[in-house]
Amino acid sequence: MTNLKPLTIAVTGLNAIDSPGPGVAVARGLKEAKSFDANIIGLSYESLEPGIYLHDLFAKSYQIPYPTTGTETLLERIKYIHSVENIDVIIPNFDAELYSFMKLEKELNKLGIKLFLPEINQFEERQKINLPKFGKDYNIKVPHSKALYDAGEIYSLHDEFSYPLLVKGKYYDAYVAHTPQQATTFFHKISSKWGLPIIIQQFVKGNEYNVTGLGDGKGNMIAAVPMRKQYITDKGKAWGGITITDENIIELTRHFLKSTSWRGPFELELMKDPEGDYYLLEINPRMPAWIYLAVGVGQNIPEAIVNLALDQAVEPFESYQTSKMFIRYSWDMVLDIAEFQQISTFGEL
Amino acid sequence: MRIKSNIAISDSGFLLNPATGESFSLNPMGVAILKMVKDGKSLEEMTQEISQDFDVSLSILERDIEDFKGTLTQYGILENSKND
Numbered sequence: 001m002t003n004l005k006p007l008t009i010a011v012t013g014l015n016a017i018d019s020p021g022p023g024v025a026v027a028r029g030l031k032e033a034k035s036f037d038a039n040i041i042g043l044s045y046e047s048l049e050p051g052i053y054l055h056d057l058f059a060k061s062y063q064i065p066y067p068t069t070g071t072e073t074l075l076e077r078i079k080y081i082h083s084v085e086n087i088d089v090i091i092p093n094f095d096a097e098l099y100s101f102m103k104l105e106k107e108l109n110k111l112g113i114k115l116f117l118p119e120i121n122q123f124e125e126r127q128k129i130n131l132p133k134f135g136k137d138y139n140i141k142v143p144h145s146k147a148l149y150d151a152g153e154i155y156s157l158h159d160e161f162s163y164p165l166l167v168k169g170k171y172y173d174a175y176v177a178h179t180p181q182q183a184t185t186f187f188h189k190i191s192s193k194w195g196l197p198i199i200i201q202q203f204v205k206g207n208e209y210n211v212t213g214l215g216d217g218k219g220n221m222i223a224a225v226p227m228r229k230q231y232i233t234d235k236g237k238a239w240g241g242i243t244i245t246d247e248n249i250i251e252l253t254r255h256f257l258k259s260t261s262w263r264g265p266f267e268l269e270l271m272k273d274p275e276g277d278y279y280l281l282e283i284n285p286r287m288p289a290w291i292y293l294a295v296g297v298g299q300n301i302p303e304a305i306v307n308l309a310l311d312q313a314v315e316p317f318e319s320y321q322t323s324k325m326f327i328r329y330s331w332d333m334v335l336d337i338a339e340f341q342q343i344s345t346f347g348e349l
Numbered sequence: 350m351r352i353k354s355n356i357a358i359s360d361s362g363f364l365l366n367p368a369t370g371e372s373f374s375l376n377p378m379g380v381a382i383l384k385m386v387k388d389g390k391s392l393e394e395m396t397q398e399i400s401q402d403f404d405v406s407l408s409i410l411e412r413d414i415e416d417f418k419g420t421l422t423q424y425g426i427l428e429n430s431k432n433d
Contacts, residue, residue, distance in 0.1 A: 207369065228370030242370040245355070323357075323367050 004037040008085050009306060012043045013093030014051025014061065019235045020328075022093045024050070025292035027057040029302035032295060036306065041085050047344040053335055060085070063347040071100045075107055082111055089114045089309045091302065093286050095171045098123060116309035118264045118285045119217075125260075126283040128168060128199045134283075138259040140252070141279045143204050143271075147197035151187045154180050157200060166201040169194035174236065176203060204281070206273040209244070211253050212288050214301050216308060217263030223301050223317045224253045225294040230325070238290055239328040243297050243320060252278055265291075265301055290326060297321040350418055351430040352387055366425055373424065382417060386427065 009030055013021030023042065030038040042051050042061030052061040062081045065073045081087065090113055092101045101108075102120050109115075117123075125134050128145070135142030146160065157165075157180075167186035168174040171194055177183035187198050213224035226249040231240030253268060267284040287301060294301050297320040307314045343349040352358070357365045362375035362383075375383065378399075385395045396410045403410075421427040 230370065244370040245367045246369075323365060323370070 004033075004035070006039060007036045007088045007306065007310075008039045008041060010041040010043050010081070010085070010087050010090045011058075011093065012045075012064070012091070012097060014042045014044045014049040014058070015046070016050040018233060018330075019237050020289040021049075021051075022287045022289045022291050024054060024057065025289060025295075026091055026093060026287060026302045027051070027054075028292050029295040029300050030306065031057060033300060033303035033306070035303060035312075038306075041081070041087065043081075043090075044343070047340060050333070052343055052349055053333055053339060061343065061349050063343065067097045067100045071103050074100050075104055078104075078108065078113070079111065082113060087113050089116075089306050091115075091305060092117070095284065095286065098285055114309040114311075116264050116305045118262060118266075122260055122262055123285050126285065128170060128201075128282060129197060131280070131282075135280065138256065140256065140259075141277060143202040143279050143281065145199050145201040147199050148187070149196050149198075151184050151191075151198075154183045154187060154200070157183075161200060161202060164203045166199075166203055168199040168201055170197060170199070201281075204271040204273055204279045206271045206279075208281075209246070209249060209270045209272060209278075210238070210241075210267055210288065210290075211249055211270065212265070212267045212291060212294050212301065213253055213257075214265050214304055214308075215257040215260075215262035216314070217261055219258045219261045221254050221257045221316060222304055222308070222314055223294065223299040224250055225297060225299050225301075225320050226250065226253075227290065227293060231327070240326065241290055241293060242325045243293065243322050245322045248276075248278065252280075256280075256283075265305060290328075293324070293326040294320070296326070297324045350386055350422070350427045351389075352383065353426060353428050356426050358383065364426060369425065371424065373426070379417065382414060383421070386418070 011023045011026050013023030015021040016024040027040045030040055040058050042058035043064045044052050044061050045066055051058055064077050092098055101115060102117050102123060105115050129147045131142050132145055164176050164178045166174055167177050167183050169190040173190045175186040177186055191198055209226055209228050211224055211226040214222040216222050226244050226246055227241045228244050229238040229241050233239055265287045267288040268280060269282040271279045271281055291301060299317040299320050304314050339349055355367055362380040364373040392411060392414060395414055396407050400407060400410055418427060
């Protein structure tokens with residue numbers, strides 16, 4: 001038994017697959033929260049998202065409609081789930097669904113459901129397509145990039161870009177192209193999956209670092225944990241990493257938060273060139289899949305998000321354990337077909 | 350040359366740069382050379398000491414030690430000291 005206040009928190013991103021969503025890691029952080037007792041509800045898009053079947057973490061899971069079906073459908077579904085579960089806070093974890101939740105924030109607040117997300121203008125200005133302007137506006141170095149809507153434009157890039165260059169999707173996927181032919185192939189590969197535009201970005205040679213953190217929306221840094229990926233899959237995902245001590249990264253993060261008054265969690269993807277300068281490659285407006293590393297080294301960001309969403313005072317984290325590693329593994333669960341049938345047929349388990 | 354102050358070195362020759370998360374494993378000779386750097390020994394002292402145990406010409410040894418120090422510098426483990 002615990003005397004902590006019980007809270008019902010709904011979490012998305014239960015796809016703990018080869019390119020994992022953060023949901024399972026977020027749930028682990030919430031379970032370890034010291035300021036409340038989390039009853040965690042999973043929100044899934046597909047029946048085979050592994051988190052659905054992790055009953056120690058997720059008390060119950062519900063399927064929700066894809067963002068493409070519109071916010072009205074999503075709101076109706078959440079109203080139903082809320083009528084059963086009485087949700088206090090929702091933590092969305094997918095880039096592609098964030099816009100819907102941001103649009104619904106006021107409606108959800110009226111129902112008594114709280115969120116702690118970036119504002120729509122913050123979300124928009126950090127989009128990959130807007131990154132050059134973002135860098136200019138906030139005095140942050142970003143690699144030169146350009147949005148393309150037609151693969152034919154690739155052959156006229158030689159004045160602006162040299163090879164290799166990066167070909168990136170609006171939300172996901174990135175490939176290094178060494179020739180215009182390769183760039184064209186990647187353009188079609190990504191656009192067929194994620195649509196247009198395709199972003200062409202200058203390739204910055206160096207080492208990649210990531211920092212995850214949390215801004216309070218008033219320019220303050222609540223949390224920041226920098227990490228270097230040690231083991232990267234062919235999809236570019238970190239399956240191993242180590243926390244590092246780098247005051248320059250923390251300062252850059254502080255500058256980013258102060259300049260933008262960022263509200264909510266984020267992940268900055270940075271490249272350090274051989275001269276030691278940092279380039280901002282991407283701003284992900286959510287927690288990364290490796291968020292449990294931040295929890296494990298002393299900054300429980302999921303817990304802080306819930307408290308900020310509920311207007312509770314949250315003191316900024318002042319330190320984290322450095323040189324701590326995470327190593328991710330996959331785990332085969334054996335379960336009865338009845339569970340799969342339940343979530344597939346009724347949309348809840 | 351000196352070892353950067355933030356570099357962690359274990360007796361087994363495992364090096365960690367906490368600022369970058371990079372780690373390296375040295376063989377026993379690498380550990381011995383790094384220890385001599387740490388003790389502030391000159392290139393001449395280092396070559397003299399190592400050549401007592403190994404059948405190698407001083408010029409080759411000098412070049413190898415300089416190469417090794419160059420690699421360590423490139424990886425951010427060594428830096429120039431005021432005396433350099």
